[in-house]
Amino acid sequence: MAVVAIDVNCDMGEGFGAWQLRETDDDILIKLISSANIATGFHAGDPSLMDRTVRMAAEHGVGVGAHPGYRDLQGFGRRRIDGSTAELVNDIIYQVGAVREFAKRHGTVLQHVKPHGALYMELAVNEEFSDAFVRYMRKVQPDTAIFCMDMSVTYEIARAAGQPVIREFFADRDYADDGSIVFTRRVGRLDPDAIAEKVVKACKTGKVTTVTGNEIGIDFESICFHSDTLGSAEIATAMRQRLTESGIRIVPVSQILGRESPKRQEDTHEQG
Template sequence: MPTIDINCDMGESFGNWTMGNDEAVMPYITSANIAGGFHAGDPHVMRETVELAAEHDVGIGIHPGFPDKMGFGRRTIDATPEEVRDYVVYQLGALTAFAQRHGVTVEHVKPHGAMYSMLSESPDHARAVMDGMLEVDEELVYLATDMHIYEVAQEVDGVTAVFEGYVDLDYRADRSLIVEQQLEDRDPELVADRFVSIATDGVVEAANGEEIDVPADSICIHGDNPNAVEILEAIHDRLEDHDIKLASLPDVVNSS
């Protein structure tokens, strides 16, 4: 029976600005990547998101980004490996405090936006972040968004990494993602087909029609997708028919 995690970026609202539909999405996922206050989020939103995750028994992880709320963490900052590590440790520490307050633990780390892109392009930055993560908690799981980062994780002693796939974005033939500036409605049945394909066979169809390998044990669904709930409902409707079990990241790691 395939075992897979469904993760979603959450807690990205701040002040009077709202992003995503966390309350409606949370019941359908197994891991929440919670913004740490740099690219999005604030202390109150972090607390509320941890409370919501705990209520639904959803695993929590930090979704750290660059200090760039104006650009939603999608603008590159010229930071050294040590500085990027500090950004991640700082945000991880904040989320850990809220988690302790609610009797839960932080389970994983998944960098956001331009920070993720930097780690993908620079093994030195990626290793620095992983070293910082291990200093905080050796049990943390690194959620690797692409194969470059995943391969670096295999070389860092003590790091447990899970490779992540996407079903509500299109892939190019080289396994890179086609990221839209503005997410639009996706056909829930098509997205559910992709989910089953990755969960059971580790493959998905690229935009050019070519079948590519995506050996993912976690699938990301974008909570700010306009019809995210309908997509998640369609995915859940397929689970029993295909003997797919949902589990949070630590359980996925232990089952592999």
């Protein structure tokens, strides 16, 4: 795998009311990415913050994505919540609809849906849940991409159903030998240059070094980093610089899927 064009996505709008995450500056990050995963109110976010974040994305030509999570404000969507498949899919529908309406308000479209946190991980291994989620997308958003991991059942089901799907590489997370993400709550800042080197290596070789020191193969079309990672703006800046220096273009998901970029109210803006 040698990548020449890549999407860069980031979770955004993850405050609530007067509360904002430390070290998060969406005004800076929106200029460094090509896709925004916008919190939809269950794990973070509120209507006014959704409106502001979607507006910024539209103004900067950044793809708008819904970032639905478990109904878990206190735990930031990182705790698994038991519920029937129907209940959980209805929660996703509710949240996706919110961002879709704000996208319409600002003259753009819903580019993708990326589940958040524990919901993302549950979908990755739960065939029944992923199947119901993909069937909803096929009926209501058949041209909207699903963001997921290469090793997930979500990817396999979406691909088999013909739903557009984008696989992610996690820049600011570690990998286990089986290709899964090792979720540990870090203390202190990560090294932006080390992360940029990791990303460029993955793009050029299709490999990542795991926590045990092994090299594993990984396929992806988008690079993900998190706005709540300490020093996220520095990480994004270093990644963008190293990718550009390495001849790897940052492009909208529409280009990766071989489509025309959606037109917005004023003009079409493309990140390079």
